[in-house]
Amino acid sequence: MTVHLTLLILAPLVFAAGAALAPERLAAGVALLGATVALGLSLVLLVDFDSTQPGLQYVTDAEWIPALGIQYKLGVDGLNLWLVGLTTLLFAATAVWTLVRPMARPRQFAFHMGLAETAVLGAFLAQDLALFVFFFDLMLVPFAFLLLGWGGPDRRPATLKMIIYTLVGSLLMLAAAVTTAVLTAAEGDGPLTFALSDLVKVQLSDGTQRLLFTGFALAFLIKMPAFLVHGWMPDAYRQMPMPAVAVFSAVLSKVAAYGFLRVALPLFPDAALDFQLLIMILSVVGIVYGSAMAFTQTDLRLILGYSSLAQLSFITLGIFSLTAEGAQGAILQSVNHGLVVLPFFFIVMLASERAGGSEDIKDLGGLAFRGPMITTLALIVALATLAIPGSANFAGEFFILLGAFKAKLVLAAIAFAGVALASVYVLRAYIRTFHNQRGTRVGDDGGDASWRDRLVLVPLVVAILAFGVYPQAALRDSEQAIDTVPRTEVAVVK
Numbered sequence: 001m002t003v004h005l006t007l008l009i010l011a012p013l014v015f016a017a018g019a020a021l022a023p024e025r026l027a028a029g030v031a032l033l034g035a036t037v038a039l040g041l042s043l044v045l046l047v048d049f050d051s052t053q054p055g056l057q058y059v060t061d062a063e064w065i066p067a068l069g070i071q072y073k074l075g076v077d078g079l080n081l082w083l084v085g086l087t088t089l090l091f092a093a094t095a096v097w098t099l100v101r102p103m104a105r106p107r108q109f110a111f112h113m114g115l116a117e118t119a120v121l122g123a124f125l126a127q128d129l130a131l132f133v134f135f136f137d138l139m140l141v142p143f144a145f146l147l148l149g150w151g152g153p154d155r156r157p158a159t160l161k162m163i164i165y166t167l168v169g170s171l172l173m174l175a176a177a178v179t180t181a182v183l184t185a186a187e188g189d190g191p192l193t194f195a196l197s198d199l200v201k202v203q204l205s206d207g208t209q210r211l212l213f214t215g216f217a218l219a220f221l222i223k224m225p226a227f228l229v230h231g232w233m234p235d236a237y238r239q240m241p242m243p244a245v246a247v248f249s250a251v252l253s254k255v256a257a258y259g260f261l262r263v264a265l266p267l268f269p270d271a272a273l274d275f276q277l278l279i280m281i282l283s284v285v286g287i288v289y290g291s292a293m294a295f296t297q298t299d300l301r302l303i304l305g306y307s308s309l310a311q312l313s314f315i316t317l318g319i320f321s322l323t324a325e326g327a328q329g330a331i332l333q334s335v336n337h338g339l340v341v342l343p344f345f346f347i348v349m350l351a352s353e354r355a356g357g358s359e360d361i362k363d364l365g366g367l368a369f370r371g372p373m374i375t376t377l378a379l380i381v382a383l384a385t386l387a388i389p390g391s392a393n394f395a396g397e398f399f400i401l402l403g404a405f406k407a408k409l410v411l412a413a414i415a416f417a418g419v420a421l422a423s424v425y426v427l428r429a430y431i432r433t434f435h436n437q438r439g440t441r442v443g444d445d446g447g448d449a450s451w452r453d454r455l456v457l458v459p460l461v462v463a464i465l466a467f468g469v470y471p472q473a474a475l476r477d478s479e480q481a482i483d484t485v486p487r488t489e490v491a492v493v494k
Contacts, residue, residue: 005060005074008045008084009121011037012091016114020107028102031110032095035088038117042088049081051477056127064131069181069192073127078481079261080124082331082474083254086338087124089463090250091117093456094243097346100452103241109150112142116247123255130194132263133177136219137170139252143244150241158235165232169219176215180267183208200266206274213271216264217279223256224312227286237305245301246345249308250338257315257334261327265319265485272322277408279320284411286313291421295428300348300359303429304341307385310418311337317415318400326403327482332474333396339467340384340393343460347378350453351433355442361429366438374449375434377457382430384464386423391464395471 015034019027049057056075064072076084094113103109119142122135140163148159180199185192188202204212222229237245265272290310297303311333318330351374352359354367368375387393397419404412449457467474 005058005076005125008038008041008088009074009118009125011041012114012117012121016111016118019110019114022107024106027107027110028095028099031114032092032099034114035092035095035117038121039088039092042085045076045081046085049076049477051078051480054480054483059127061127064128068130068194069185070130070194071128072131073195074125075127076125078478079331079485080258081477082335083258084121084124086254086335087117087120087251090247090338090342091120093342093460094247097456098243100455103150103243105149109146112146112149113244113247116142116146116252120251120255124258127196128194129177129181129196129199129263132196132259133170133174136173136223136255136259139255140166140170143240143248143252146244147236147240150244151239153239154235155239158232158239162232162236165222165225165229169222169229172215173219176212176219180204180212196263196266203270204268206270209268209271210274213264213268213275216259216268217275220256220259220264221282221316224253224316225309226313226316227282227289227309230309233305233309234302237301238299242345242349246342249304249345250342253308253312254334254338257312257319257330260316260319261330261485265322272320276320276322280317280404280408280411283313283317283320284414286310287317287415287418288421291418291425294425295421298360298362300351300361300429300433301345303361303425304344304348307422307425308337308341310422311341314397314400314415314418317404317411321400321403321407323403323406324482325399326407327485328475328478329396329399329401329403331478332471333393333400335474336384336393336396336467336471339460339464340381343377343457343464344381344385346453346457347374347381350374350449351378354447361432364433364442365436366434366442368434369438371434371448373454374457377449377461378430378434380461380464382426384468385426387419391468394468395475 012034016031019030022030056077058076060074062072064070098109116139119135119138123132123139126132126135144159144163147155147162151158181192181194183204184199184202187204225233240248287310290306290313294303294306294310297306315330315333318326318333348359351364351367355363384391384393387397401412401416404415
């Protein structure tokens, strides 16, 4: 069955526009319909994808702006297949959440969430560098409005800080993208083009590669965020409305990691080798720093925020191990982390409601006695975050560490400590929230997770368990695509 990728990209936005024009009571339902259409199309991709066929599948290739060499080129391979599925699943789950838990001004909220899904899907599917940059930059717009329109009391400075950080990265990437296309056309004596399949055929000089690679790397590292360029993250995570920050942490950060695999490494392989040690060191520091900061926080949002920083550092470590195992582990861990962190944020919201709105673990405790279902779901998600065998995170971290051990033994050994650190801050947060003495702000009327909460959380937990038990499908589908990514050895995980 052929899936038209343009339909997949535009479905959320078209229905979101319909939601913006619909009566308020219908807006969330219309938006959910769009997210469901996208989810259905992505499931068809997952079932129909031929893992034995090299190269792109379901390709859409048409001229967009011929005078500038920009093509409207979309495609699916093992690098983006499961990330597209993750995106549609999590946006659909968030749409259900906002349907059963209505937001203020639901029409505007639905529109921005639909625009965000379209931007993320476009970035994952784009096979033209200019098109990728367009969708990558577009992702910031709806989340800036979501933060400014539905955020906490300090949302304005948080929005400004996020825009400044990400805008700097976006401008650097735009300049690097234009320069890449112009220099490639000059070197190859061909027409100006932004198609990734054409750009990869011409290898620029070492110095040029290093300069251009720096522009892309900074943009991707800021968006994750990574250590040293994460200054916007704490304020944004604290102030952003819960459905928005949940999908932001679960999905948008993965676009940046994917950008390294799709753009930076194939176009600038020599620079990737030159920067390998530096970025691996930065990743290891990020793992330790993120884990340590997560342990020192009492705000559950920030615990998850710094935990995500550590997990994204793991993913970057796998990518820059420049091994097949590391790259496949990075893809797997990107999907794993998204599956885990979205329900974790929703569970934080449920715990907060039972503690008078507080998300501080000092005010929580004793929730297990009144909510066995929410406590059980939280335990499964917490154990998955710990990467215990059989969990969603175990296989991804295993392959990443295996690739890192092959590349840089000492750095891999330090990174391994991050696995132990994760168990400390996750178990601390779980025990302080659900067990111990009842918190001072926890009332007697909180109760267990309602049917509407279970409608979202139970399917996500089932997906975590299923993907943890059988991650082989994602490994199999990514095998052919990994051959296109520069690396230091040729063994591919079977």
